[in-house]
Amino acid sequence: MRKKIIAGNWKMNKTLPEIKKFMEELIQNYPEKSQIEAIVCAPFVYLAELVKLAEGTPIKIAAQTMNDQNSGAFTGEVSPVMLNDIGVTHVVIGHSERREYYNETDETVNKKVQAAFTHNLTPIICVGESLEQREANETLTHIESQIKLGLAHLTDEQIKETIIAYEPIWAIGTGKTATHDQANEVCGHIRSVVGELTNDSIKELITIQYGGSVNPSNIVELLQTEHIDGALVGGASLEADSFNQLIKAGVQL
Numbered sequence: 001m002r003k004k005i006i007a008g009n010w011k012m013n014k015t016l017p018e019i020k021k022f023m024e025e026l027i028q029n030y031p032e033k034s035q036i037e038a039i040v041c042a043p044f045v046y047l048a049e050l051v052k053l054a055e056g057t058p059i060k061i062a063a064q065t066m067n068d069q070n071s072g073a074f075t076g077e078v079s080p081v082m083l084n085d086i087g088v089t090h091v092v093i094g095h096s097e098r099r100e101y102y103n104e105t106d107e108t109v110n111k112k113v114q115a116a117f118t119h120n121l122t123p124i125i126c127v128g129e130s131l132e133q134r135e136a137n138e139t140l141t142h143i144e145s146q147i148k149l150g151l152a153h154l155t156d157e158q159i160k161e162t163i164i165a166y167e168p169i170w171a172i173g174t175g176k177t178a179t180h181d182q183a184n185e186v187c188g189h190i191r192s193v194v195g196e197l198t199n200d201s202i203k204e205l206i207t208i209q210y211g212g213s214v215n216p217s218n219i220v221e222l223l224q225t226e227h228i229d230g231a232l233v234g235g236a237s238l239e240a241d242s243f244n245q246l247i248k249a250g251v252q253l
């Protein structure tokens, strides 16, 4: 059975008192029997505190991006060595907002993914098409190219550990979720591309998340969809109560 993972991407939100309250509430009501693994993806400044707050719980902490270099003259950047040093276990790479506002490309994504593995961090690689690409029927070729370039130079073992998040750009923060048929088609295609790059057993094992307006009312249906193994969630991950409801959906699976 594939690992099911729900990651809450807080983006650039929250203050220190808010993260403390969130973790307290999340841990207090955390559904022990859920088969879902929960990850909180937070701004750099809160990561060390979150790692402490999550100690002894199944909750993992992720960064939302990183540099691909270990150290050096890169003012303002944070390296994989630093993330690993403070106990961060995962890192989101190539979110569409990073690609759009900070010039991240499939090539920079691939460098970061390789650097993540070098430092024991599990990458959550984001891919997704724009509305124009979907309307021009370019979704599958675009996603295939993002996957192939993003996973270049990795070993089969590394590809198996990678988490891929399919986030159609037109569904992010818009309240427009892809239908489960649309999401399943693309996630299934990602799975077959991974199969081409590796082999059939890795294709079956890799975790593929859906992201884009996921909330407590659509999570169960998404999780029951053949090729969807979890979610990358923005808005609905900001309150402990709704994040907990998403994780609780895993109890019923």
Ligand code: 13P
Binding pocket: 009, 095, 167, 171, 172, 173, 174, 175, 211, 212, 213, 214, 232, 233, 234, 235, 236
């Ligand atoms: P929303 O869940 O707010 O649509 O955001 C999705 C997202 O971008 C998660 O990375």
